[in-house]
Amino acid sequence: MKTIALYSIKGGVGKTAAAVNLSYLAATAATPTLICDLDPQGASSFYFRITASRKHSSEKLLKGNDKILKQIKATDFPHLDLLPSDLSYRNLDIELSESKKPKKLLSKNLEGLEPEYRYLFFDCPPNLTLLSESVFRAADLILVPLIPTTLSIRTFTQLIDFFADNGLDASKIAGFFSMEERRKSMHREIVEEYQNHPAMLRQTIPYSSDVEKMGLTRAPLNATHPKSPAAKAYGKLWEEVKQLIVEN
Amino acid sequence: MSDAQETLYLRISTDAPLAQAVGQKLPAGWRVGKSSAHRERLVFYDTFEEEAFRKGLAVMRRKGVLSVIDLDSGLVEAETPLIHTPPHFFASDLPECKARKKLLQCSRLRAFINRCAIDRFVTSWRIVDQEDKTVATLEFESIHKSDKSSEAVFPRYYSITPLKGFHKELSTMLMALPEPVDAYRVTSFRERFAGIMEAAAPTGKGYSSKLHLQLDARAPIHENVRRLLQFTSSIMEANEEGIRKDIDSEFLHDFRVSIRRSRSILRLLSGVFEPEKTAWALTGLRELGKRTNDLRDSDVYLLRRDEYTQLLPPSLRPALDPFFSDLEAEKRLHHRQFNRYLAGKEYPGFMAALKEFIAKEALPDEQTAPLAARPTGEVAVKVIRKALKKLLAHGRRANSETSDAELHELRIDCKKLRYLLEFFASLFPPKATVQAIRQMKSLQDNLGTFVDLSVQMEFLQSRLEALPADRGGIGEAAAIGGLLATLYREREKVREHFHEIFSGFDSSETGELFDELLAGLAEA
Numbered sequence: 001m002k003t004i005a006l007y008s009i010k011g012g013v014g015k016t017a018a019a020v021n022l023s024y025l026a027a028t029a030a031t032p033t034l035i036c037d038l039d040p041q042g043a044s045s046f047y048f049r050i051t052a053s054r055k056h057s058s059e060k061l062l063k064g065n066d067k068i069l070k071q072i073k074a075t076d077f078p079h080l081d082l083l084p085s086d087l088s089y090r091n092l093d094i095e096l097s098e099s100k101k102p103k104k105l106l107s108k109n110l111e112g113l114e115p116e117y118r119y120l121f122f123d124c125p126p127n128l129t130l131l132s133e134s135v136f137r138a139a140d141l142i143l144v145p146l147i148p149t150t151l152s153i154r155t156f157t158q159l160i161d162f163f164a165d166n167g168l169d170a171s172k173i174a175g176f177f178s179m180e181e182r183r184k185s186m187h188r189e190i191v192e193e194y195q196n197h198p199a200m201l202r203q204t205i206p207y208s209s210d211v212e213k214m215g216l217t218r219a220p221l222n223a224t225h226p227k228s229p230a231a232k233a234y235g236k237l238w239e240e241v242k243q244l245i246v247e248n
Numbered sequence: 249m250s251d252a253q254e255t256l257y258l259r260i261s262t263d264a265p266l267a268q269a270v271g272q273k274l275p276a277g278w279r280v281g282k283s284s285a286h287r288e289r290l291v292f293y294d295t296f297e298e299e300a301f302r303k304g305l306a307v308m309r310r311k312g313v314l315s316v317i318d319l320d321s322g323l324v325e326a327e328t329p330l331i332h333t334p335p336h337f338f339a340s341d342l343p344e345c346k347a348r349k350k351l352l353q354c355s356r357l358r359a360f361i362n363r364c365a366i367d368r369f370v371t372s373w374r375i376v377d378q379e380d381k382t383v384a385t386l387e388f389e390s391i392h393k394s395d396k397s398s399e400a401v402f403p404r405y406y407s408i409t410p411l412k413g414f415h416k417e418l419s420t421m422l423m424a425l426p427e428p429v430d431a432y433r434v435t436s437f438r439e440r441f442a443g444i445m446e447a448a449a450p451t452g453k454g455y456s457s458k459l460h461l462q463l464d465a466r467a468p469i470h471e472n473v474r475r476l477l478q479f480t481s482s483i484m485e486a487n488e489e490g491i492r493k494d495i496d497s498e499f500l501h502d503f504r505v506s507i508r509r510s511r512s513i514l515r516l517l518s519g520v521f522e523p524e525k526t527a528w529a530l531t532g533l534r535e536l537g538k539r540t541n542d543l544r545d546s547d548v549y550l551l552r553r554d555e556y557t558q559l560l561p562p563s564l565r566p567a568l569d570p571f572f573s574d575l576e577a578e579k580r581l582h583h584r585q586f587n588r589y590l591a592g593k594e595y596p597g598f599m600a601a602l603k604e605f606i607a608k609e610a611l612p613d614e615q616t617a618p619l620a621a622r623p624t625g626e627v628a629v630k631v632i633r634k635a636l637k638k639l640l641a642h643g644r645r646a647n648s649e650t651s652d653a654e655l656h657e658l659r660i661d662c663k664k665l666r667y668l669l670e671f672f673a674s675l676f677p678p679k680a681t682v683q684a685i686r687q688m689k690s691l692q693d694n695l696g697t698f699v700d701l702s703v704q705m706e707f708l709q710s711r712l713e714a715l716p717a718d719r720g721g722i723g724e725a726a727a728i729g730g731l732l733a734t735l736y737r738e739r740e741k742v743r744e745h746f747h748e749i750f751s752g753f754d755s756s757e758t759g760e761l762f763d764e765l766l767a768g769l770a771e772a
Contacts, residue, residue, distance in 0.1 A: 048381075049379045049380060049381035050381060050413075051379070053413075053416070071413070072412060072413055073411070073412055073413025073414065074411035074412035074413060074414070076381065076382045081412055081413075218380070
C-alpha cells in the first residue's frame with residue numbers, strides 16, 4: 001500500500017480537487033484505492049456525495065484499524081472507497097496531543113487497511129499541526145499543490161525547511177503547480193523558473209472553471225469530463241506521480 | 249452467481265412482479281437509475297457421485313474462471329482460469345493452485361463432469377439516495393438453460409447489494425422492489441444452487457453405488473434377492489454412459505462391482521431361484537465380467553503411473569514411458585471393443601432378459617427352489633454363519649507357508665461374507681454391521697493387498713516376457729525388473745503379516761460380535 005498525502009498549508013489551492021481526481025484515476029481492479037478525508041470541512045466527502053455515519057468521529061479515527069474499516073463507504077466509482085470526514089475532526093489535534101506517540105499514531109492506525117487497498121490518499125486540512133506531522137510520517141509521498149505566486153513558493157520552501165528541521169524526509173515532498181493561468185505573466189515566469197526544481201513535478205494543472213464546477217456535478221472531473229484540458233492534466237500528473245512512487 | 253458477502257437474494261414466489269414498477273415505492277428523493285442488462289453463461293461441474301456437493305461446494309465456470317464456492321456462505325473459496333468449457337476434467341488436470349487442491353479433496357479418481365450450462369440474464373438498476381449517491385444495486389435475474397430446446401423452468405430472483413458502508417439503508421432499499429411485498433422470500437446461495445440443479449440437471453441425481461436396501465426380515469428371501477438384483481442392474485445401467493464416454497475409470501469399476509455383487513449373492517443363495525435360471529444368470533454375468541477385465545486392467549495400470557514412477561530410481565523412470573504409452577494404446581483398443589459390445593445386440597439382449605427375470609414376482613416351485621419362500625431373516629442367519637465358518641476354516645487350514653492359492657481363496661471368502669453383510673445390513677442393529685465390517689477390515693486389507701500385488705506382478709511378468717529384445721527394450725526390462733523386485737518385497741511382507749492378522753480376526757471377540765449380530769436378527 002502506498003500512501004499519498006495532498007497537503008498545503010494554504011487553503012483554496014486545488015488540494016481537494018487533486019485528491020478526488022487523482023484517487024479516481026488511481027482506482028482500478030488491480031489497485032483498489034481509499035481516499036481519507038481528514039479535513040473537517042469534508043470537501044472530498046461532499047464531492048463523492050458521502051456523509052459520515054452518525055457514529056463516526058475523530059475518536060474512531062484515533063482508535064484505528066477495525067473502527068476505521070467500519071466507517072469506510074464505497075463511492076459511485078469502482079474500486080474507490082472513501083473514509084468520510086466529520087466535523088469532530090476539528091479536535092483531532094487536541095486529541096492527538098493527548099496520545100502517547102501522536103506523530104506515529106496515524107501510520108499505526110492505518111495498518112489494517114493494507115490488505116484491502118493499494119493506494120491510500122489523504123486529503124489534509126490546510127494548516128501545520130500535529131495532525132500534519134502525523135500525516136508526514138505516515139505518507140510515502142506528500143503532494144503539494146502550489147498556485148504560481150511568490151508567496152506560495154515561499155511557503156513551499158518553508159515546508160521543506162520544516163522537514164529538515166524536524167528530522168522528516170524532505171525527499172517525500174513533491175510540489176506541482178495548480179490553478180495555473182497562462183495569461184498571467186507572473187504565473188508564466190514562476191512556472192518557467194521552478195519547473196526544473198528537484199522538488200517540483202513537471203505537470204501543471206491549469207485553472208479551469210470545469211474544476212470549479214465539480215462542486216455542482218459532485219463527481220471527479222475525470223469521470224464527468226475526461227476530455228477537458230484540466231482532466232487531461234490530472235491524467236498526466238497521475239502518470240508522473242505513479243512513476244515517482246515506483247522510483248521511491 | 250457467487251455472493252458478494254452483502255448481497256440479499258429474494259426469491260420471487262408468486263407471479264413475477266412487474267419490472268416496470270421497480271423503485272416506485274421508494275421514499276421522496278430516492279430513485280432508481282436507468283436499467284442496464286447483461287447476460288452470462290454459467291457452467292456447473294461435479295463428479296458423477298456429486299462429491300463436491302457432498303462436501304458443501306459448488307464448482308462453477310464463469311467468464312473463463314473456474315470457481316469453487318462454499319454453498320453455505322456463497323463465497324468463492326478458490327478460483328483458477330479455465331479457458332475452455334471441457335465436457336469433463338480431472339482435478340489433477342488443473343494447474344497447481346488452491347482450487348486444484350480443493351477439488352482433489354473431493355475426488356482424485358473421478359472426473360468433474362459438465363452437469364449443466366445456464367444463461368443468466370440480469371437486469372440491473374442503481375438505487376440512488378436523496379444526495380444522488382448510489383447506495384446499492386438492484387438486480388433481477390432470470391435463468392434459462394443454454395440448451396435452447398430445454399423447457400426447464402428456473403426460479404427468479406431480485407437481489408440487492410448495498411455498497412460498502414451503506415448497509416443501514418437496507419430497509420429503505422427494499423422499497424425499490426416492485427409490489428406485492430409478499431411475493432419475496434429471502435434465500436440462500438445453497439437454495440439457489442439447488443434450484444438450478446433441480447431444474448437443469450436431474451440426471452444422475454443422488455447416485456451412489458453403495459448398497460442401502462431396507463429389507464423386511466419376514467418377507468420371502470426371493471423378493472429381497474430380486475430387489476438386490478434390481479439395484480445392481482440399475483447401477484450397471486447408470487454407469488453405461490460414463491463407460492462409453494470414458495469419463496473416468498470409476499464408471500467401469502462400479503459396473504464391475506455390481507456384476508460381482510450379483511454373482512456372489514446368486515451363488516451364495518442358490519436355492520432362491522430355479523437352478524437353470526441361476527446358472528443362466530451366473531454364466532451371463534461371468535461372461536460380461538470377463539469382457540471388462542482387459543479394460544479394467546489398462547485403467548488400473550494407467551492410474552498407477554505416478555506410483556510406479558516413484559518406486560524407481562530417477563535413472564530408470566523414463567524407461568517406463570513406452571510401457572505406459574503401450575498401455576494407453578491398449579486401453580483405447582479395449583475401450584473400443586467394449587463399447588462395441590455395449591452397443592451390439594448381445595449386451596442389451598442379456599440385460600433385457602436379466603431384468604425380465606428379476607421382475608418376475610411369482611415364487612418359483614418349492615421343489616426346484618427350496619429357499620425361495622423362506623423368510624429373509626432366517627436365510628440371512630444361515631448363510632452368514634456358513635460364510636463365516638468357511639472363512640475361518642480356510643484360514644485355519646492355511647499353513648505356515650500360506651500359498652498364493654490359499655490367500656486368493658481366502659480373499660474371495662472374505663468378499664462373500666462382506667457382500668452378505670452389506671446385503672442384509674438393514675436387518676441388524678445399525679452399529680452391529682459396522683462393527684462386524686470393521687472387525688473384518690484389517691483381514692480384508694491384508695488379503696486385498698496381497699492379491700493386488702500378485703496380480704500386478706503377474707501382469708508385469710507377462711509384459712516382461714513379451715518384450716522384444718531387439719528394439720531398445722533393455723531399459724524397460726530393467727524398469728519392470730525394478731518394479732517386480734519392489735512389489736515382491738512388499739507382497740512378502742504382507743504375506744508374513746497374514747497369520748498375525750488372521751489370528752486377530754479368528755478370536756472369541758469376532759465370534760461374540762457375530763453372535764450378537766445374528767442374535768439381534770433372530771429376535772427381530
